[in-house]
Amino acid sequence: MSRPSPQTDRLIALVDLLAARPADDFSLAEIARGLGVGKATVHPMLTTLTRAGWLLRHPVRRTYRLGPALVAAGRAAAEGDPALDLARPVMRRLAADTGLGVLALVPGGDAAGEDDLRVGELVRTRGTGTTLGMRLGDRVRPRPPLGSVTVAWGGPHAVDTWLARLDTEPTTPGADSPAVSAARTALEPALAGIRARGWVVETESRMRDRLDSLVADLEIELGTGDWDSTGHAAALRRAIADIGSTFDPSDALPATVEPDTVYRVSSVNAPVFDPDGQVAVALCLIDHPDPLTGRDVRALGERVRAAADEVTAALHGHEPDAPPPATG
Helix, strand or coil: CCCCCHHHHHHHHHHHHHHHCCCCCECHHHHHHHHCCCHHHHHHHHHHHHHHCCEEECCCCCCEEECHHHHHHHHHHHCCCHHHHHHHHHHHHHHHHHCCEEEEEEECCCCCCCCCEEEEEEECCCCCCCHHHCCCCCEECCCCCCCHHHHCCCHHHHHHHHHHCCCCCCCCCCCCCHHHHHHHHHHHHHHHHHHHHCCEEEECCCHHHHHHHHHHHHHHHHHHCCCCHHHHHHHHHHHHHHHHHHCCHHHHCCCCCCCCCEECEEEEEEEEECCCCCEEEEEEEECCCCCEEHHHHHHHHHHHHHHHHHHHHHCCCCCCCCCCCCCC
């Protein structure tokens, strides 16, 4: 196991701090507070990074912001991924056409896990769009029901690895735990539906409705003010039991999209395939503010699939079960 490097961690945190607010300048004191360390610790880092061009120091205000050397590094990193390079103009058009934010998630292995997804690009159109709280370079470890846009085309091993993340206790090798077995039964129709449509819709689970109801019930009971902590504990136990019996991962990953059903959409996603038939990038529409009918969800799904297909064609890619495109 590699040894931790606090100084390296502080360096990364410093760049992330400034990158989160690129239009702002930061004083030495503000940076130290943001990192939770003393000014004496931060000052040598700032001096070295400024000398290297990673930071710019204002000569009068003595504040810092990101420097031009990082721009060059970012461009060099971007040029290393042809799928993202081809996806960017398509993402901008998709964002402009739909008025929604667009993320590009890139599957990739590193020490954190071979099945992680990395935020390779994002396009905001609403100014205050959440982009699901993600930033460029962030990594996500998919856990059912999230991540189906890559898993659906990944074969049995990818599905098994994905479902295994629901395990909370060791099980017999090769055997599903009860949680995984239930999820497999619930999600296999969803994965089949995704492959048939060519796109994914992830929705806010119906559990949210139940939780809202439970909270309202608790507020009523708590508002009476005539019961003690034993009553509080009993109410919480009832809530937890109800949540456990209500949870169904397929709630957030519909196998079919009914035209007249109303959905609270978290994201609508479609895969870009490379020349080996692997998912190179997942394009994700996000930030839709209102519930949508299934008819509208289908329209968004077809739009994001068309965008992903355009990038696949430019990349000379193909779906896993389809022959490679003819070239000449």
